[in-house]
Amino acid sequence: MTDKQINILMTAMKLFASLGFDGTSTKAIAKEAGVSEGLIFKHFKNKEGLLEAIINYGMEKASVYFAEVILISDPKKRIKKAISLPFTIDPNENQFWKLMYALKWKRGEYESAPLALFRASLVDAFEQLGYESPEMEATLIEVIIDGVATQILLKNIDAEPLLETILNKYSLKQ
Amino acid sequence: MTDKQINILMTAMKLFASLGFDGTSTKAIAKEAGVSEGLIFKHFKNKEGLLEAIINYGMEKASVYFAEVILISDPKKRIKKAISLPFTIDPNENQFWKLMYALKWKRGEYESAPLALFRASLVDAFEQLGYESPEMEATLIEVIIDGVATQILLKNIDAEPLLETILNKYSLKQ
DNA sequence: TAAATTTGTAAGTGATTACTCACTTTCAAT
DNA sequence: ATTGAAAGTGAGTAATCACTTACAAATTTA
Helix, strand or coil: CCHHHHHHHHHHHHHHHHHCCCCCCHHHHHHHHCCCHHHHHHHHCCHHHHHHHHHHHHHHHHHHHHHHHHCCCCHHHHHHHHHHHHHHCCHHHHHHHHHHHHHHCCCCCCCCHHHHHHHHHHHHHHHHCCCCCHHHHHHHHHHHHHHHHHHHHHCCCCHHHHHHHHHHHCCCCC | CCHHHHHHHHHHHHHHHHHCCCCCCHHHHHHHHCCCHHHHHHHHCCHHHHHHHHHHHHHHHHHHHHHHHHCCCCHHHHHHHHHHHHHHCCHHHHHHHHHHHHHHCCCCCCCCHHHHHHHHHHHHHHHHCCCCCHHHHHHHHHHHHHHHHHHHHHCCCCHHHHHHHHHHHCCCCC
16 A cells, blocks of 8 residues: 555545545546546556445454453443443544444445454453353444444544443443 | 325335445335326426435424423433433334435435424423533433434344343333 | 566546426416 | 416526546655
8 A cells, every 4th residue: 555545545545534535536636636536446456446445444443442342351341441442542543433334324345254253252241250141242332332433423422421331231330 | 196196205215224325226116116207397396305305204293202201390301201202213213214324424414403402402301400511421322222222223233231221221111 | 588477547438427407287266 | 257476397507516537746766
C-alpha cells in the first residue's frame, strides 16, 4: 500500500461515511483525493473493490480490540472490557465505524470470524460465572454494544456515566 | 390517500428497505407497482417526497406504540412495556423499521417529538422508583431498544429468552 | 543506459438516473 | 350532456454514473 493508495482509501472512507456508498461518486473521490478518476480503478479494480479494501483495512485494526478482550482470562474483567469497547472508540476511527454500521443494513455479511470468537469468549465468561443462560447474556452484551455504538456515533451522549450505569447492572465496578 | 397511492408507497418502502434509497430507481418502483413512472412524481413531487410520505405514514402508526408506553402510570409496568417494544415488532412492519434504521445513518433527523416524550416518560419512571441516575437509566433503555431492534431486524435471534434475561436485570418479571 | 514495468492522466464510453411534458383517460359536478 | 379537474401515460431530457482506453511520465530492473 503506497501513500497515494492510502490517501484514496481514507478519502473514500470519509465520503462513504458521510454521504453513503451509493451517494458518493468515484469522480468525487478522485477530486477530493487529488488524483485522476482512472487511478482509482487501476488500484482497486472497481468501486466495490475500493469498499472492500476499506473494510479490510479497518477490520485489521478492529480485530486487535476483539483480541484484547478474548485474551483476558478473568471472566469478570473480560466482560467489563467487552462492555467498555464501544466507549473507547478512537474519534479518528469514528468514520470507519459509521460506515460499517451503515453498511450492516445493506449487506448480509454482518457476521465475521473474529466476531464469532468474541461472542464465544463472552459465553464462556458467563458460564464460568455460573449465569443461568450464558448464551442470552452474551447476546445481551452484543445488544448493548450495538446500541451504545449507535448512540455514540450518532448522538453526542455523555459516555462515562452511561458506562458506569451499565457496569453497575453487572456488579463489575470492582 | 387513494389505494393506488398507498400501493406506490408500499412498493417503494419494500424496495427502499431491501435495496436502499439510492439503490432503488423510480423506474423500478413504477414497474413493480404497475404504474407509470410519471405518476409517482405527480403524486409525490419527487423521490425525496416519496420517502417523506413513507416516513410520515409509518411514524403515524409507530407513535401509537410510544403512546401505549407513556400512558401507563405504574413506573415498573411502564419500563417493562418500553423494553418489550422492540420484541413486539409486527413482521408486517419489519420493512418499515429496516428502512428507518438504515436511514438513521444518512440523515440528521434521528430525534423526533414523540421520541422525546417517550424518553421523558422513562426518566420519570426511574425517578419514581428512586434510581440513582434516571437520565442514564433512560439512555440505557434507549440503547437496549436500539440494540435489540438491530438484532431482531438483521439476525434471526430467539427473542423471548432474551427479553426474559433483560427483564430479570431490572427485576421486572413481576 | 535501455528496456520494461508501474503509476498516472484526460478524454471519452454507453447505460442509467431523476424528472418533465404533451397528451389521453376517468369521472364527479353542474 | 358538458365541462373541468384530477388521474394516468409514455416518450423524451440533460445530467450523472461507473468504468475504459489510449497515451505519457515516473520508476524499477537488467
